[in-house]
Amino acid sequence: MAIGRILPRALPAAAALHTAPENTSEGASLSHMTTSTEQDKNRLVTSIRVVASSTAMVAGVFTVALVILLAAEFLRASYLDVSYQSQIASQRSRLHQIADQDEAIRQIRQLDLSWRRSVFAWYRFSHLASGTLFIAIGILILSIQIVDYLAGPTPAKPGASRPPARSAVLEPLHLASLVAVGVLGAVAAVIGLQAPVPGLQAQASAAQPSERHWYRFRGPEGAGISPYSEIPVGFDGPTNQGILWKTAIPLPGHSSPVLWEDRLFVTGADTNDCQVYCLDANNGQILWVGHVKVQPDRLPKVPAETGLAAPTMATDGRQAYAIFATGDLVAFDMAGRLVWQVSLGLPDSPYGYASSLEAFDGLVIVQFDQGQPEDRASKVIALDGRSGKAVWQVNRPVGASWTSPILARIGTAWQLITVANPMIIAYDPRTGQELWRAEAVAGDLAASPIAAEGLVLAVQPYAKLVAVKADGRGDVTKTHVAWENDKAGPEVCSPLCDGRYVYLLDSSGMLTAIDLKGQLVYQQVIDLQFKASPSLAGKELLLISEDGTMLRIAAGPEFKELARYQIGEECTASPAFSRGRIYIRGRQHIFCIATKGSQDQTSQ
Structure with a gap:
């Protein structure tokens, strides 16, 4: 009985003792295999960590070096940009004082070409370096993440409630690396994105208006002087001889064309719509039409001689700005998208608002004169x-005018010059601070001022030409009026100066030349009537009559007519110029008149 009770318990124990050696052998084998696998895995992880750590170190050094190189190249490119622009501006300012103008223009073109090459070189380098930099930053971040992940959790301390976070020892280094990378990346992005774009960065960095684009009424400084001496000759509008293209503009307007690179802008309006047109300057194709919303009950009653689209536009190469007689000011980007629209209110102007716009250092400047001087509404x-938001605004003690503001370089500074009854007033264009004023004009003023040889030249219609020295401060009426000449006073056309003589053209066809000391040089009656202001190209005056006749007149102390050409359409707008081309707005069309050599070139 005892045996019967013990046997059932002994057999399992014996079986266990019998099989124990075999199980122990297999366990040892499995343990050895597991240990070997773990060792291989650890060796692999260690190798990957070493590679990732080395990669992170190389990527970090490369990133820092590339940022330093990018910053150095940015400073070098900025210096070259300012240097070239300064040299070009200096050459242009002395252009009409140099006897050999063709050689001077050749030098300007060579400087411009060198500037363009440096701009494009920086543009290519900055984009390549920025792209490479972001790849390097990506590799650096990925390598750090791999090292961090493969480090595994740090062993828990005795008595700790739970194991610490993964790679606690590396976490500060990881965080510091990410912060450093972020800072470097931001700096590089800012530098890379500021790569100069031809025609845009130059203006912004130099903080001055473009001197090679016909970007506003009568071109740079409102002077009416072409930066190019080549003049198309032998053209005839009625037969299309010498006409590269002509394009019909849907709505009427007296605004003059403006240019930026291969884009030409002009406005048109009637009682139903106000429009902005962008044309391809090379073939005349209308690229887009911008529509300006105007309330029908806000349309002013204006004479046809002025119309709703008399003010000339301005452009800075980023956007094109236009204003209409309704007081609506708009900005379109170069693709034709409306960026903003601002209503300045319906101007109190008996003949309709006609002042053209100015663009300077990221600003669009409006001379909004109206009412009487005592109204203080201007x-x-x-x-x-x-954005279209006002940066500065100053009230003016003047009445309504139809003149346009100009920017003039006086010494080393820019001045914004305005003329309206009864004052010539100069402002700092960046701040609006009044610099000086002279009570020297009166009447309904339409001819815009010009600046030459340190003088501001303004016209009082039917009365006189006034010269004011522009280096004064405060009220300079009694101290800085250099001279007056009462032999001419055009009522519409703005004056022109070639550096030696001032030319005045009145509507009846009287051309008057006065030297810069205020002495009459000559007067000549031309058998035509004029509304467009005279222009200068090389050593020749270009006059365009109301009936569409263009005259070439030799600049100098004696009147000499060189040639006449027919446009074939009435014309009241002033022309725009590019190399070898003249753009003229007629009553219905824009005409591009071109020399043979410029017909296959991009407008410049």
Whole structure:
């Protein structure tokens, strides 16, 4: 009985003792295999960590080096940009004082070409370096993440409630690396994205208006002087001889064309619509039409001689700005998208608002004169070109005028010059601070001022030409009026100066030349009538009559007519110029008149 009770318990124990050696052998084998696998895995992880750590170190050094190189190249490119622009501006300012103008223009073109090459070289380098930099930053971050992950959790301390976070020892280094990379990346992005774009960065960095684009009424400084001496000759509008293209503009307007690179802008309006047109300057194709919403009950009653689209546009190469007689000011980007629209209110102007716009250092500047001097309703407004928000605004003690503001370089500084009954007033274009004023004009003023040889030249219609020295401060009426000449006073056309003589053209066809000391040089009656202001190209005056006749007149102390050409259409707008081309707005069409050599070139 005892045996019967013990046997059932002994057999399992014996079986266990019998099989124990075999199980122990297999366990040892499995343990050895597991240990070997773990060792291989650890060796692999260690190798990957070493490679990732080395990669992170190399990528970090490369990133820092590339940022330093990018910053150095940015400073070098910025220096070259300012240097070239300064040299070009200096050459242009002395252009009409140099006897050999063709050689001077050749030098300007060579400087411009060198500037363009440096701009494009920086543009290519910055984009390549920025792209490479972001790849390097990506590799650095990925390598750090791999090292961090493969480090595994740090062993828990005795008595700790739970194991610490993964790679606690590396976490500060990891965090510091990410912060450093972020800072470097931000700096590089800012530098890379500021790569100069031809025609845009130059203007912004130099903080001055373009001197090679016909970007506003009568071109740079409102002077009416072409930067190019080549003049198309032998053209005839009625037969299309010498006409590269002509394009019909849907709505009427007296605004003059403006240019930026291969884009030409002009406005048109009637009682149903106000429009902005962008044309390809090479073939005349209308690229886009911008429509400006205007309330029908806000349309002013204006004579046909002025119309709703008399003010000339301005452009800075980023956007094109236009204002209409309704007081509506708009900005379109170069693709034709409306960026902003601002209503300045319906101007109190008996003949219709006609002052053209100015663009300077990211600002669009409006001379908004109206009413009578005692009304104190006139003002000059500078708006941010990107947003349309007012940057500065000053009230003016003047009445309604139809003149346009100009920017003039006086010494080393820019002045914004305005003329309206009864004052010539100069402002700082960046701040609106009044610099000086002279009570020297009166009447309904339409001819815009010009600046030459340190003088501001302004016209009082039917009365006189006034010269004011522009280096004064405060009220300079009694101290800085250099001279007056009462032999001519055009009522519409703005004056022109070639550096030696001032030319005045009145509507009846009287051309008057006065030297810069105020002495009459000559007067000549031309058998035509004029509304467009005279222009200068090389050593020749270009006059365009109301019936569409263009005259070439030799600049100098004696009147000499060189040639006449027919446009074939009435014309009241002033022309625009590019190399070897003249753009003229007729009553219905824009005409591009071109020399043979310029017909296959991109407008410049």
